[in-house]
Amino acid sequence: MRRYPTLYALACGLALWACTPPLHAATTPDTQPPAYGPQLEGFDYPWPVQTYRFTSQRQTLDMAYLDVPAQHPNGQVAVLLHGKNFCAATWEGTIQALSAHGYRVIAPDQVGFCKSSKPQSYQFSFTQLARNTHDLLHHLGVDKAIIIGHSTGGMLAVRYALMYPTDTARLVLVDPIGLEDWLAKGVPYRTVDEWYARERGKTADQIRTYEKKFYYGDTWRPEYEKWVQMLAGMYRGGGSDQVAWNSALLYDMILTQPVVHNLPDLKVPTLLIIGDKDKTAIGSDSAPPAVRAQLGHYPTLGKAAAAAIPNAQLIEFPTLGHSPQMQDPDAFHAALLGWLDPESISKDHSRNTP
Numbered sequence: 163m164r165r166y167p168t169l170y171a172l173a174c175g176l177a178l179w180a181c182t183p184p185l186h187a188a189t190t191p192d193t194q195p196p197a198y199g200p201q202l203e204g205f206d207y208p209w210p211v212q213t214y215r216f217t218s219q220r221q222t223l224d225m226a227y228l229d230v231p232a233q234h235p236n237g238q239v240a241v242l243l244h245g246k247n248f249c250a251a252t253w254e255g256t257i258q259a260l261s262a263h264g265y266r267v268i269a270p271d272q273v274g275f276c277k278s279s280k281p282q283s284y285q286f287s288f289t290q291l292a293r294n295t296h297d298l299l300h301h302l303g304v305d306k307a308i309i310i311g312h313s314t315g316g317m318l319a320v321r322y323a324l325m326y327p328t329d330t331a332r333l334v335l336v337d338p339i340g341l342e343d344w345l346a347k348g349v350p351y352r353t354v355d356e357w358y359a360r361e362r363g364k365t366a367d368q369i370r371t372y373e374k375k376f377y378y379g380d381t382w383r384p385e386y387e388k389w390v391q392m393l394a395g396m397y398r399g400g401g402s403d404q405v406a407w408n409s410a411l412l413y414d415m416i417l418t419q420p421v422v423h424n425l426p427d428l429k430v431p432t433l434l435i436i437g438d439k440d441k442t443a444i445g446s447d448s449a450p451p452a453v454r455a456q457l458g459h460y461p462t463l464g465k466a467a468a469a470a471i472p473n474a475q476l477i478e479f480p481t482l483g484h485s486p487q488m489q490d491p492d493a494f495h496a497a498l499l500g501w502l503d504p505e506s507i508s509k510d511h512s513r514n515t516p
Contacts, residue, residue: 195391196391196395198399199399200396200399200400200404201276204395205251207251208251208257209228211227211228213225213226214227216294216298218273218284218294219284219290221281223279223281225272225278225279226250226270226277227270228257229267230268232266233261233262235264239265239267240266241310242310243270243272243295243312243316243318244276245313245316245339246313246314247369247373248312248313248315248389250271251392253312255488257269263499265308268302272291272295281408282404284408287415288321288419289325292321292325293325295318296325296329307331309331309333309334310333313338313485315336316335316421317339317416317419317421320340320428324424332432333428333430334435334502335433335435336435337440338434339443340419340420341420341422342422342457343420343422343423344417344420345418347453347456349449349457350448352414354411357410358407361410362402362403364397365394366390369393370390373389377483377489378483379439379482379483381483381489417445425471426470426471428472433474433477433498436463436464436479437460437484438461439460439483440482440483440484441458441483442484461478477497477501479494
């Protein structure tokens, strides 16, 4: 296990590779809050959005994705899997970092999220989403890839690696949830209808308060606001009911399908990155105080997960929360790229050191 309080030596070198960031949708002031469509129509992604159309569960669905070429190809492909309140676009900095270091990067929006279809009826499971992702990669001619998942995307990444071990070159889990069985620990089951009632009318203030506490370790910077407005804009738009219903279906999947019991079955080299200030625990708001106090202890959960996963390495960030790739991107990318290709990072650092 390694702990990374800063990683500034590598981070300073990494900062020099960054090219001019692509244009991003401007954050609209609170006095004129944006409203987006149910597939995030009106919100611009930093690269062209492509669509994979396929049939699943007797319906035609669209899966949006980004496919960003490597600047200096090393022949490897990295697939980025977003979390519950995130989209492909929220991987923007990581896409830039990986592309600059030779990786082709594919970042899909899963069905039910962001710019992808939001079906009225769909049997959501991590197994189904993993199959959808594998079919997308097959469609793109990708036989093997590095699978990187954050939050709920970490749960999906685990399921993908279990289903397709020979197609998974390496596995990276960034503050994955599902490292504890919430229901078994005493979190009350919440029905889909109850989740739906909770999700309807969700506001930017609610989203911002939650993200500050869990994602960024009780800190806040202005650049986080665009991601608040990205989510809140879908709840302001004409398709808000569709968005809330899919969110409810997805929460049921997350609550009832923890991955902690399957970690010993992983067969690929795995990097586990944990922000120790993360406190995420699905359903904890409805749990009795005694149960709630036992949930979301990521320093403990991370160590237990690393011990359970064969051939795993744990990197902890003591001062970061649920989203280290957004809270301290330089340190995060130094850790990620250092594990993926230590020789490349060493050369990059020496080249940028006076």
